[in-house]
Amino acid sequence: MQGRPGDSLAGGHFAGGVLSLLSNEERLQASWRRSEERYRIDPDTRAKARVLSAAECRDVREHMSSFLRIAQLGVTRLHEQVRDSGYCVLLTNGQGATVEFRGNPSLDGEFRRRGFILGACWSEGEEGTCGVGTAIVDRAPILVHREEHFRNHNNGITCSAAPVFGPEDELVGVLNASAFAAPENRNSQAVVYRLVQQNALAIENALFVEACKSAWILSISAPGDCWSLGEVHFLAFDDGGQILAVSRRLRAGLFAGAALPSRRLEDIFDQSAVALVKRAHERPGAPIPLRCLANGLLFEAQLRAPVREAPPRPATSARRGFDALAAEDPRVLESIERVKRVVDRKLTILLLGETGSGKEAFAKAIHGHSQRCDKPFVALNCAAIPESLIESELFGYKEGAFTGAKVKGAKGKVQQASGGTLFLDEIGDMPLALQTRLLRVLAEGEVVALGASEPEKVDLNVVCATHRDLAAMVRAGLFREDLFYRLNAAVFRLPALRERSDRREVIRQVLDEELATAGRALALPEGVLEQLAAYAWPGNIRELRNALRFAVAVCDDNALALAHFPESLMVAAPAPVPQSLTGEAPPAARSIAADGREQILAELRRCHWNISAAAEAVGVSRSTLYRRMQRFGIVAPNAADAMEAHARLDH
Template sequence: LTRHLPLSCSGAPILDPHGGLLAVLDASTPNAQDGKQIQRHTVALVSMSAAQISRSHFLNQFGHAFILRFHSRPEFAGLLHEALIAIGADGRVLAVNEAVLEQLGKIDRSQLVGRDISQVMQLDFDTIEHRAGSDAGTLWSIRCACHGRRFYALVRPPRARPALPAVGGPAQAASDSDLQPGEHVGSDPRMRHNLANALKLAAHRVSILLRGDTGTGKEEFAKAVHRGSPWASGAFVAINCAAIPEALIESELFGYARGAFTDAAREGRHGKLLQASGGTLFLDEIGDMPLPLQSRLLRVLEEQSVTPLGSERAVPLELHVISASHRDLAQRVAAGEFREDLYYRLNGVVLHLPPLRERSDKAELIRTLLREENAEHSVRISEEAMHKLLSYAWPGNLRQLRNVLRTAAVLCSDGMIRLPNLPQEIVDAGSAPCLVDGGAVAADDMPGRVALDQAERLVLQQQLERHRWNVSRTADALGISRNTLYRKLRKHGLDTG
């Protein structure tokens, strides 16, 4: 004991998820004469480290549960001092950390554990599930059920339980029934089949090429694949090759070194490729990438390294690539507009995402989007309005549906969306017609790709005429960007004057 008298000790408790003492983290120095300032720094460091260990233990202990993560200040959500609530599959609270008790106002732990989450926060378990299935990194606001105080929250979805491989054999892939579909993947059989195949392929870093019309949810599908892959702890980085000006796309993808060009950031910048290393890179509208950049991208994918602009040093990468296009890349290869070698490098497998009009789960998607857009209050939809939404052709697919529901939810006065709250073109439409000059052409009655192109052209012409050839209003009505609309107009030879 005498030998330890000169020691100066700084300790902090490590707590289990139920508030019990697991251990004490201690840092000791042999010189007790150290100044008070040094001791204060040591105590702060030890306390922070103990809090981090307690937090990590909580998250690991309840890896199978939904974790509601929140704080009264948005900048602290997702960080060390956030409040954590573990929620079981039945919607009941399994455990809370110490920060929850502080954030909710010195409430006792026994008043929370075992209760339904709706008795703790002003939200239901369906909202938790759908938030976890959407972009789990998106911050949203919630309120306490007892005093109405606002918090800023994230949801961590349950981790998939890893299957144990048979001795001497490969690991078994998850079955279709074991999948946790992401936002907008839904229950449509084709989408579920696509997701099952994509998750099997992602485990082996096989490149995936998504095909589908604009707005069919290709990025949301790619996010669901990322979350279910072994690379889920890495970043999901998306880049739209059609939306970024050609002059900027090279620096966006590859980054640049310090002083690479005029107006470059002083310390340089990591490109999207480097940001995605260890995770998933999603290349949307890859068919619109300029040919010179296709050569550089191919080299990066082959060598698994990137050389930023203005640098001579290659930086190693570890990438899983998912690309997407509404174009037929094989046709663009034949036309000399897309590199054949890059096409085969990206084309590990092609998955076709069906347009919204062909999906069997439209009602489920409508309810999902309504909950997502109106997390703080319930919005319902009348039977007549639902019938119109289900029978509409949706040329803008999920993007258009989201915009329509967002607008209708604002316009409805009593929490019920009715026919007057819907756009007139949806109310006037039949089962799935594209009306031009009083005539009707049903897409399902026109076989082949040519017929689909004709239907798309007719829809564009109808919407342009309805909005007096105003590009911005037409793009909003279709739920697509102005760039996408301009590209479609050029494709079909429609001149806005």
Template structure:
């Protein structure tokens, strides 16, 4: 399973020795154009946009049923992250035939011009150089932007595509995000690659349902994330296959690994692995790889056999929502060491499954939806739907129909056959109403009636439908103050606040290092990025007004900007962040920032500034920097010794 790795900036692939990223990208596009010309395609030609007929399209879907089944929830998750950015998500088969699409309505109209729709071929032979076709030809993630497309008709597009590989390393399809070239975002490729790996992992798990599946990583906190390696063995310990991250960590190609056993790879007989999971509470295993690297490992498949539990977290028999976002798997995963958060999680664990409404408060970006998703995944309703509604993002004229649904012909412009509505969509599962404080007063009364009667009446209907769901609400506003002003119903408030938990903002949390490690693990697609000490120091000193949303976007951008050593340094951070922290990078500073001496100088400069701002109060300075008082004393002592 040997694959070329790529960079994730516009039109760039990872270069070989002595070749710059830009020149490597140009070479790949030039070679793709040469292939396109050899197919006899004039650049000014009107391409063939004829889709497959209904029978052939049905056959295409059936042939790719497993791929489509596992890709669909991942595509929906990916689309949620790029919604309203004039983009669409596309899944194709190995030949570039489009299987499924999701997209913004405004961009879909433009996409129709070039037939970005199911049943249309986007191979290089059909459309010339394009991200889908070129990703298939090169077997590597590919960005094709604007006039890099071979056909002039496609020059208004920007496309980021990643091939999807099966368990034997063969390309079986492509995941792509395509949009208007004027709406290009550097982080899109990272999202596409991460999503493609999610699909591969799910296909991998479903292909080896009866095998021993071992998850491993050199750092235990990365188990359960996309960075973990997964290797499969039969009951006798013979190696069967490994995920892409597993191959990377094992350091051998698939062809070589097929000659190995569990014992030869991990230095332990497979019988010892079975014995470990016969204990009542088996912990993580400490193993040593064939190359001497120490790793931590676990096997949920053996745990499932030993306990008889059929519903463990990594059960991959069906592509459920919990698999799409492994980082949201449980409250345990979100508990990263902060005392405030730990108290909130403890309270939530006590009320899960007890029909008690939950109200989550906190600033925007503190992770209220992540928490709600984790509560759902830990609840008896986890096999049901999790439906999230942001009450602030839906126009007031539409929120009633979105929530409660409507019958066919209920109002002008309504879609035919009506709309079920979010409340009924959540039947049997969990409904998460974010920014509940922005719900109009008249709808608050209707929501209260639904909660009390457990019945929903769609617009234009005289029939009430029973509904059974758990309710989690969230707000960044003070609902008690709104009640005093007549902006929020007190009877609804007291119905919602069965349990109120507050999510602390990032600046108040004591687990920033762990949080950053988890975000990096999620965003880095199995690669081990590091953060320079000077950068980590800035992170601890920053107030994070945008909380997790700001941190995630910053790290996502920094990953794109890193060099081959995969270390995030000052020059990789967004300029607005550096301006907020009063950091000015001059050419000499950038060069020096990569040496240990300059890092010490930056640390001392930050300490001295913090002490000045807090009139020499070491405790206050340490709190502002996110370090201990002993660290400041030690640094100051070292300065005196010098």
């Protein structure tokens, strides 16, 4: 029989620190007793961890897909934080089955040998004392280090595990970081253990926000030592101020863990719901001081508006014609004026521009302005479907035209668009053979479906688009010359977003659309708008829309900040900025992150690292500033002391 947990821990105490060894020791001993007496596990058997079959694993993952979607953020972040130190990260369900595994290519073989693999079951009943299993039984974080594992074959491993609870207090999973060949000293795990707990809490908070998103949500930073500010608690209330839900750790503090009594906000804090909402509207993004009536403690809060049912979407761009584009750039305006004159003149219109610059949106606007605006607008992206399918997609096919054809045949895009507008995106990707048939549609106004002998009359406007150099393709024999000349009559070039003088208006418009869809009301501070307008946006308006959609989704405050934007945008070196076609030089493209980090650093230095003062100068709460410092890797000169204080606070 191997040594008891207490033996291996002898002399390992560091008073009150993050490891809280004393309570761990009692819990480990209780777990060992369970392993021996209840589960009757033989510590010497070298049984491998039970692994779910692929089908079982898929079922389990499907069952908890919404949890997994939200938990990804925490799993990914923890993995980024610990993988280079030789750790793998597991997320298990509430029974200990691994539903997410992130390893490290150079170590995965060894991890696999030790049972760290998707589907592996780490319950106490199967493995005895281990990080995941014991965290599940105790419903509390735990570090199980080397010989503290019950089975001998797990002895070299160190496991830091923290349970994740759902909004109803139910245990939904466990986040765990493990390494083999860990140093003997269990204190070496302090930082990883801390990171596991932080990320588990972040997942738990995200679950709470998702579950309560249709209510007002107060995010509350704990008072006291600044290092506890990294922890944010949540409270959801309805329009009348009735408290609907409180996140677990706040409940433990405010209601001593008791069931949530039916209370209104003003029974707990010195402000009513109406006053809070008013204040949040007056100073979007600014922290709101909030005093707890029971103990006089002062909190810092941010208010997040409910996500309401999306309002009816504005009329489609097709119906609104060019108004939908809300363009103010002189070149775009000139193109609009010119194109209006050629619409409905039996001319094929060709739109040029980089990917995401709005060619399809422009084509829809052309359709919306045309006499055919009540008829269909049909789009086909020639680059997005296999060459072999373009023909049938475009021209349709008759019954029995080829094996697998639907019994009744099918109409092609050309026939579907008849009477309206056909938009052929990426026309440069159309195979040569089909270009001939397209020319027939354009020249004769007729189409022959696959397998048909008789041509069919069609009457439509055609708008094509490409980002390729069609003239060069003609020279290379890849594009038909006659089709090129047919397309080359009415050509309009859409500028890249970075070249547009109205990019601030475009940013505002796309943000308004995204806010309307999400049912949110968020401010866009001038400084952030400035930074977004200065970014190069190589993916143009599509990239902008996705970045704004992401920022709106992750923003817990009342105002967007640079830290809300996707990491890729923050760190990617933007594409070089060409000289604007108008001769106006667009602002130098910069990495948004670089500016965000510099701004925070400058304010921190100016305020002599006084976090409250710097947070106020940047216009965010202290907790938000801490999160950003963490994200940008900014460490205060006195961080080591602060880390220790942080650790002590938890126990």
